[in-house]
Amino acid sequence: MTKPELLVTPGSVSEMKRQIEAGADAFVIGEQRYGLRLAGEFSRAQIQEAVTLAHEHGKKVYVAVNAIFHNKIADELDEYVQFVRESGADAIVYGDPAVLMAVRASAPGFPLHWSPETIATNWYTANYWGKRGSVRAVLSRELSMDAIIETKENAEVAIEVQVHGMTCMFQSKRPLLGHYFEYMGKNMEIKKRQGAQNMLLHDEERSNKYPIYEDENGTHIMSPNDMCIIDELQEMIEAGIDSFKIDGVLQTEEYRIASTKLYRTAIDLCVENPDQYEEEKEELLEAAEALQQDHRPLDSGFFFKETVY
Amino acid sequence: MAALKNDSISAIVDGKRVIVKKPELLAPAGTLEKLKIAIRYGADAVYIGGQEYGLRSNAGNFTFDDMKEGVAFAQRYGAKVYVTTNIFAHNENIDGLEDYLRGLGEVGIAGIIVADPLIIETCRRVAPNVEVHLSTQQSLSNWRAVQYWKEEGLDRVVLARETTGEEMRLMKEKVDIEIETFIHGAMCIAYSGRCVLSNHMTARDSNRGGCCQSCRWDYNLVEMEDGEETALTTGEDSPFAMSPKDLRLLQSIPGLVELGIDSLKIEGRMKSIHYVATVVGVYRKVIDAYCADPENFTIQPEWLEELEKCANRPAAPAFFEGIPGADEQLFGVHGKKASHDFTGLVVDYDANTQIVTLQQRNFFRPGDTVEFFGPDMDTFTQVVGTVVDEEGNELDAARHPLQIVKFKVERPVSKDDMMRKGL
Numbered sequence: 001m002t003k004p005e006l007l008v009t010p011g012s013v014s015e016m017k018r019q020i021e022a023g024a025d026a027f028v029i030g031e032q033r034y035g036l037r038l039a040g041e042f043s044r045a046q047i048q049e050a051v052t053l054a055h056e057h058g059k060k061v062y063v064a065v066n067a068i069f070h071n072k073i074a075d076e077l078d079e080y081v082q083f084v085r086e087s088g089a090d091a092i093v094y095g096d097p098a099v100l101m102a103v104r105a106s107a108p109g110f111p112l113h114w115s116p117e118t119i120a121t122n123w124y125t126a127n128y129w130g131k132r133g134s135v136r137a138v139l140s141r142e143l144s145m146d147a148i149i150e151t152k153e154n155a156e157v158a159i160e161v162q163v164h165g166m167t168c169m170f171q172s173k174r175p176l177l178g179h180y181f182e183y184m185g186k187n188m189e190i191k192k193r194q195g196a197q198n199m200l201l202h203d204e205e206r207s208n209k210y211p212i213y214e215d216e217n218g219t220h221i222m223s224p225n226d227m228c229i230i231d232e233l234q235e236m237i238e239a240g241i242d243s244f245k246i247d248g249v250l251q252t253e254e255y256r257i258a259s260t261k262l263y264r265t266a267i268d269l270c271v272e273n274p275d276q277y278e279e280e281k282e283e284l285l286e287a288a289e290a291l292q293q294d295h296r297p298l299d300s301g302f303f304f305k306e307t308v309y
Numbered sequence: 310m311a312a313l314k315n316d317s318i319s320a321i322v323d324g325k326r327v328i329v330k331k332p333e334l335l336a337p338a339g340t341l342e343k344l345k346i347a348i349r350y351g352a353d354a355v356y357i358g359g360q361e362y363g364l365r366s367n368a369g370n371f372t373f374d375d376m377k378e379g380v381a382f383a384q385r386y387g388a389k390v391y392v393t394t395n396i397f398a399h400n401e402n403i404d405g406l407e408d409y410l411r412g413l414g415e416v417g418i419a420g421i422i423v424a425d426p427l428i429i430e431t432c433r434r435v436a437p438n439v440e441v442h443l444s445t446q447q448s449l450s451n452w453r454a455v456q457y458w459k460e461e462g463l464d465r466v467v468l469a470r471e472t473t474g475e476e477m478r479l480m481k482e483k484v485d486i487e488i489e490t491f492i493h494g495a496m497c498i499a500y501s502g503r504c505v506l507s508n509h510m511t512a513r514d515s516n517r518g519g520c521c522q523s524c525r526w527d528y529n530l531v532e533m534e535d536g537e538e539t540a541l542t543t544g545e546d547s548p549f550a551m552s553p554k555d556l557r558l559l560q561s562i563p564g565l566v567e568l569g570i571d572s573l574k575i576e577g578r579m580k581s582i583h584y585v586a587t588v589v590g591v592y593r594k595v596i597d598a599y600c601a602d603p604e605n606f607t608i609q610p611e612w613l614e615e616l617e618k619c620a621n622r623p624a625a626p627a628f629f630e631g632i633p634g635a636d637e638q639l640f641g642v643h644g645k646k647a648s649h650d651f652t653g654l655v656v657d658y659d660a661n662t663q664i665v666t667l668q669q670r671n672f673f674r675p676g677d678t679v680e681f682f683g684p685d686m687d688t689f690t691q692v693v694g695t696v697v698d699e700e701g702n703e704l705d706a707a708r709h710p711l712q713i714v715k716f717k718v719e720r721p722v723s724k725d726d727m728m729r730k731g732l
Contacts (some may be wrong), residue, residue: 307512
């Protein structure tokens with residue numbers, strides 16, 4: 001069995017060093033001008049530094065250029081994708097076809113990971129973007145385990161799946177927090193809470209608390225629970241899923257490092273000693289639960305949840 | 310808004326500038342009845358949903374037979390019918406797609422509105438005579454992505470609701486492709502396609518038609534500091550809300566025409582025939598008036614008043630002029646009542662007796678002041694006199710939905726005209 005890549009989202013170059021020790025194989029980094037919902041901001045110099053560091057250790061760096069672009073930034077993309085290629089990074093993560101156009105024009109042949117978040121929902125469309133230059137599809141978080149396996153069986157591109165962390169439920173172009181404070185006449189609050197990452201929408205009916213924050217890309221609302229399928233990796237590893245991602249956005253560095261360690265253990269066990277994995281997986285799940293804040297329980301996302309329409 | 314650099318929009322006729330490239334007015338049609346009304350009231354094209362692959366699983370969607378009838382009706386008026394097939398498909402939706410698209414190809418529709426490349430490519434293969442339009446679900450908001458879809462051979466793109474007029478201009482200047490944009494109706498506050506609130510909150514897949522509009526609900530805002538929660542909304546405050554006002558670009562129609570936008574779209578397949586008739590009727594007038602004489606065009610206050618008669622939310626121009634402010638969202642009370650009730654649909658008129666035969670749609674009674682409007686008449690008001698039922702029995706009120714009633718009208722009316730009452 002091939003070992004899937006363990007992909008993480010570091011907050012800084014210094015964290016990357018710790019992540020490498022913790023067992024990460026690859027990193028998604030970038031800056032919010034071009035990338036969505038990142039765990040940290042990486043300037044161009046830092047991306048360069050990150051690539052050098054990762055490659056010294058045989059690790060990979062993927063640069064997030066997955067925002068929904070308007071004309072202004074769409075015109076900057078040629079220059080940015082050229083920079084990414086020159087940095088030596090291993091791939092660009094994108095969702096907007098404008099990035100595909102920029103890569104064709106300015107960095108032809110550079111590897112692309114298709115990652116449009118909520119809309120990567122079937123194998124045919126994954127292959128469609130594969131035929132247009134993508135080497136990997138990052139699947140939507142709203143898919144079931146069965147759908148993920150079926151997609152892998154039919155995919156001509158590598159398949160990446162998020163296995164742990166928060167997922168995005170909503171992105172608006174409008175600054176919704178700022179607008180709310182403005183409506184309430186609390187203009188002071190807008191400045192005070194600029195860039196704040198500790199706000200929650202409380203849904204009393206469901207007893208859920210959804211993280212909400214604003215940045216250059218608008219307003220983002222995140223899932224109330226962290227998904228965790230550390231105890232359900234076997235089927236996906238057997239199916240040959242290529243990359244397991246831990247999304248560490250809005251988490252602390254300590255949380256991210258600890259979860260990387262747990263998944264490193266789980267993946268290694270599952271591949272090298274499946275029987276031992278069966279025995280230890282409950283303990284691994286308990287260890288993951290121990291990392292959680294009280295208001296953010298773990299769940300298994302949409303892996304085993306039926307969705308109707 | 311200034312005209313495009315390459316002005317193919319207008320011509321000088323008898324010394325007067327007129328618009329020669331009139332945009333298509335595209336209306337929603339949730340049912341066959343709504344399709345007919347939309348076209349009668351001036352839509353150049355309508356979009357409908359089929360039994361599958363569309364985003365309104367609760368709308369009264371069309372069977373293939375309904376579509377044939379709709380297409381035949383539309384053709385009599387030179388109008389087109391498009392079908393929304395804009396879900397993001399899951400693997401389980403692939404089976405059956407070819408048959409469905411082949412069926413669409415056979416009923417004579419002009420095009421489909423699609424988000425998922427799976428459906429784009431399959432349609433090309435099995436129903437190549439059908440035009441393919443990219444849905445707003447792809448959140449298309451820059452010219453290079455427009456260029457991408459052009460090169461992929463799409464016939465038309467529908468822009469993201471987040472696109473400004475100036476952004477549209479650049480797209481039009483850079484890429485030769487038909488552009489469709491929303492001008493009126495309810496809108497997502499999220500980028501369309503990038504919201505799965507319903508999936509999380511109600512286990513319904515928003516990108517396959519299961520949206521339960523969780524964005525219109527109220528929430529409390531809480532701040533978390535060192536594990537301690539502080540409520541930022543307290544008792545006296547309105548709760549946190551993110552409900553957008555409805556889009557209304559009536560005043561921007563001149564700008565949209567001058568930009569060469571090809572199709573102006575009204576939202577609302579779930580809306581009533583009264584809504585469709587009113588909104589389509591108003592925009593028909595606005596577009597015609599501007600195109601006939603752009604130099605002397607002014608916005609008539611009665612057009613805006615007319616829209617209020619069916620509006621159940623306050624309206625705003627949203628992104629057309631830039632990112633909308635706090636005043637374009639609804640806090641506290643989220644809706645409002647329309648200024649008028651739809652009280653009846655004209656099914657017949659006898660010119661000799663001046664008696665109208667009306668299908669009741671809301672309560673009215675003798676003595677009420679009512680207004681008649683329609684596609685080929687000037688709106689008039691009158692007081693309702695004696696009302697009788699089909700058997701000629703006098704009624705103290707028209708109480709029953711769809712009941713057939715008759716009374717004398719002061720001016721001629723015709724089938725499909727409507728009667729409404731101020732509230």
